[in-house]
């Protein structure tokens with residue numbers, strides 16, 4: 001069978017670069033497309049090194065440009081597209097909703113419009129556990145009702161889920177869709193050649209931890225220790241980035257090999273293991289032998305108390321499950337920060 005081609009929009013970013021590595025390892029041809037609005041070339045260069053693919057196609061494209069999107073699909077024989085290209089800062093989305101809705105919706109609509117014009121495609125959308133809001137019951141399954149999003153960013157995820165579902169329905173099986181709902185992706189590739197590269201002050205916990213440990217930030221604020229959880233800090237489902245990337249390979253393979261049971265499917269991508277912020281901080285210190293300067297601070301507005309996945313469906317349907325331990329993940333995150341610091 002000839003090799004299948006996967007277009008990875010936003011393929012030079014944190015998740016996109018790890019997914020590209022795993023797709024290539026699984027034998028796919030990959031086209032990386034990115035407009036580099038929120039990342040530089042570091043991860044793309046890292047991907048080329050890890051895979052030994054100096055010739056890996058890179059297209060500098062803004063998916064908000066419909067003509068450029070059409071041209072990209074005309075240039076390559078694309079069997080599936082994984083759509084990551086989107087703005088992702090929750091706080092910024094609250095301050096600049098128009099920018100977020102315009103970018104995140106337009107780029108996805110352009111991909112779908114092009115797919116429609118070309119007679120169909122397999123489309124994988126990167127959704128988020130944010131669509132579950134503050135769940136009444138944990139763990140959450142794919143059947144857990146979605147809740148109104150608490151930010152424009154979260155809203156774009158819910159809206160894109162609906163847009164894909166409706167588009168699949170209207171296209172009589174020609175467009176197939178998979179929605180992957182990520183929990184909290186953390187860590188880095190074990191090679192320490194690719195990882196998370198936040199611009200400015202990190203919003204997310206693990207980059208904040210590693211930057212504090214390396215001395216770039218003075219002190220980690222742990223937002224709230226009075227939550228109704230065992231140790232008072234929030235609980236999350238922290239999923240290793242390499243495990244998460246592999247879930248995309250399983251999903252793409254399911255699509256291109258015609259193994260889907262419905263034309264639009266949804267899977268949680270998490271470990272099923274809750275970990276509190278405090279437990280994560282303790283594990284980071286222990287596994288890496290570093291002391292972290294941290295203090296308890298007031299709760300952060302909009303934070304959910306506790307959420308973790310029931311990942312059973314991804315395992316029974318796709319054969320995917322997370323395998324990396326939190327120790328391996330936190331070691332990789334630290335190795336990446338040290339690599340960036342030249343240590």
Ligand code: UDP
Nearest residue numbers: 203204205206208221222223234277300303
């Ligand atoms: N968090 C924290 N200090 C930080 C960043 C995050 O205590 O500097 C906490 C945050 O309150 C939440 C958890 O870490 O309970 C995960 O936050 P993150 O922003 O990484 O992901 P989220 O779950 O909000 O998508």
